[in-house]
Amino acid sequence: MRFLLKLIAALLLVAAPCLAVSVSVQPAGSTSPADIVASASSSHAITGWCIYVDSVLVFRQNTSATKISQWLSMSTGSHHVVVTAWDSTGAFGSGYLTVSIGGSGGTSLIPAPPSNAKFFNNIDNMTGWIGCTVCANGPVAQYWMKQFVSSPSLDGSGIEAWIGGYVPWADDLFVKKFGPQNWANHIEYTMNFQWNASKTRQSNGAYVVQAVEFDAYFSTNGFKYMFGSQCDYATGHWDIWNNTGRYWQHTSVACARFGPGQWHKVTWYLTRDQNTKYLHYVALQVDGTQYNINTWVPAVGSSWGDDFGVQFQQDTDSAGDPWYEWVDKVNAAIW
Numbered sequence: 233m234r235f236l237l238k239l240i241a242a243l244l245l246v247a248a249p250c251l252a253v254s255v256s257v258q259p260a261g262s263t264s265p266a267d268i269v270a271s272a273s274s275s276h277a278i279t280g281w282c283i284y285v286d287s288v289l290v291f292r293q294n295t296s297a298t299k300i301s302q303w304l305s306m307s308t309g310s311h312h313v314v315v316t317a318w319d320s321t322g323a324f325g326s327g328y329l330t331v332s333i334g335g336s337g338g339t340s341l342i343p344a345p346p347s348n349a350k351f352f353n354n355i356d357n358m359t360g361w362i363g364c365t366v367c368a369n370g371p372v373a374q375y376w377m378k379q380f381v382s383s384p385s386l387d388g389s390g391i392e393a394w395i396g397g398y399v400p401w402a403d404d405l406f407v408k409k410f411g412p413q414n415w416a417n418h419i420e421y422t423m424n425f426q427w428n429a430s431k432t433r434q435s436n437g438a439y440v441v442q443a444v445e446f447d448a449y450f451s452t453n454g455f456k457y458m459f460g461s462q463c464d465y466a467t468g469h470w471d472i473w474n475n476t477g478r479y480w481q482h483t484s485v486a487c488a489r490f491g492p493g494q495w496h497k498v499t500w501y502l503t504r505d506q507n508t509k510y511l512h513y514v515a516l517q518v519d520g521t522q523y524n525i526n527t528w529v530p531a532v533g534s535s536w537g538d539d540f541g542v543q544f545q546q547d548t549d550s551a552g553d554p555w556y557e558w559v560d561k562v563n564a565a566i567w
Contacts, residue, residue, distance in 0.1 A: 253278070253325035257315050270327055271299045272317035284314040287417045287505070306333050309343035312418075312503050312512065330514055330526050341515035341522045342501040345420055349567035355408055355542060356391045356562045362407045363393075373402030373548065386424055386495060386560045395546040396554030401442065405545045412538035414452045416566035419459065419502040421448045421542055423562045428492040429555035439489060440553035441465050445545035446498055447473070448564065456534035457511050459502045462547075463487035472513050472525070475532040485516060485523045495560075504531070540566065 258269040272278050281300050283291040291302050300315075311331040318324035332341055345351070352358075357379065365373045374397035381392040395404045423446050433439055445462040460473025462480065470487050471480040490496050499517040504510065513525040542564055546557055 253317055253319050253323050255315055255317050255325045255327040257313075257327035257329055268304055268313065268315065268329075269299070269301045270315040270317070272325065273298065274317075274319040274323065274325075276319040276321050276323070278317055279320050281315070281317050284312075284316075286312050306331060308333050310341055310501065310514065311343075312505075312514075314505060314508075326508060328512070328528060330512075330524075341524055342420065342499060342517055345418075345565040346567055349418075349565045350413070350416065352410060352542075352564045352566075354387075354389075354561065355564065356559055357389055358408060360408060361391075362409070363404065364407075365402065365404045367405055370401060370403035370547070371399045373397050373399050373404050373552070374554075375404035375546070377406055381558065384426060384495075384558050390558055390560030391562075393544075393546060393557045393559070394554065395548055395557075396552070398552040398554070399548065400550050400552045402548045402552055403545055405543060407541055407543045409539055409541040411540070412452075413450065413540035413566055414538055416450070416540070417504050417506065418565075418567045419448050419450075420499065420565045421446070421459075421502070422497065422499040422564070423542075423544060423559055424495055424497045425544070425557060425559045426493060426495045427490070427555055427557045429553065431553060432492045432555075434549060434551065434553065438549070439465055439491070440549050440551075440555050442547035442549050443545075444490070444557070445543075445547065446500070447543040447545070448500065448502060449539075449541055449543070450504060451534055451536040451539045452506065453538070454533055454535075455509055455531045456536055457504045457531045459500065459511060459513065461500060461513075461516070462545075463490065465489050470516060470523075472527060472529070474529050475511070476530050481527075481529070483513075483516075483523075483525055483527065485525070488518070 253274045255272045280294045313329040316326045363377045375395045377393045380389045443462040447460045450457040469482045470485040474481045501514045503512045509531040513527045516523045
């Protein structure tokens with residue numbers, strides 16, 4: 233059986249105190265097994281290679297070769313491939329690939345969670361949500377949240393949140409924590425939402441919403457892997473959060489500036505590499521359309537305890553105009 237193989241290469245040099253190895257990975261063929269071809273260079277002799285597929289070591293060899301070609305069998309779906317080489321000094325570097333393998337029906341950038349995944353369904357109906365405004369790192373807003381709202385709702389029970397107070401550029405944040413999940417490196421996170429307000433537009437015609445934000449995170453062994461995302465109404469882009477730089481990083485994906493009173497569905501597929509302490513924004517799906525993000529950013533040291541959680545946030549405009557948000561059918565899977 234033949235498969236359509238799409239490889240999207242992202243060269244990323246692993247941060248290390250004495251990093252001297254550069255690794256590049258080439259696109260492969262169109263069948264499974266896939267031919268993974270990689271090259272390495274260093275000022276010292278290369279002494280070994282290894283390959284991980286979805287965080288599982290599938291190949292390791294001690295060799296002085298500066299180029300390898302290794303055939304790997306992969307199932308239909310999206311896979312995270314890491315190719316690492318090291319030299320005689322112990323310095324190493326890695327090249328990264330997002331590999332999507334599909335049949336004749338087409339390729340999905342977001343895989344179906346495997347049978348060993350842990351599922352958190354209808355998170356909006358779980359108790360233990362935490363709301364705050366100071367923790368959202370913006371001016372202090374007035375806000376509230378209530379659960380088990382029957383309308384508007386998709387399944388008869390959702391969350392209603394409100395932000396106001398006419399405080400310019402204010403934020404609120406609502407978080408649900410699940411405790412340590414250090415074993416997992418993949419997140420698939422879905423949220424359905426809509427917003428509305430008594431006054432939906434500013435005097436200049438722009439919506440009163442500054443941004444709608446959807447986040448998921450791991451904190452593990454002193455490092456925080458915060459997968460932040462927002463639809464930025466000002467720029468019209470989907471942004472992702474740069475942990476170390478603490479800023480919103482634009483993607484190439486346009487944000488539709490969702491209007492009031494309509495349900496929308498957002499799904500993120502995210503992975504992390506606990507060895508190199510990097511996050512991978514793999515793919516985004518908005519109302520059924522998928523977008524390849526394929527962007528790596530570093531994690532950051534943190535005093536947080538080990539945890540996994542999901543979040544959503546409301547951001548106000550330059551006048552701090554109030555608005556409501558409803559979220560429903562919030563689901564997550566980790567593996």
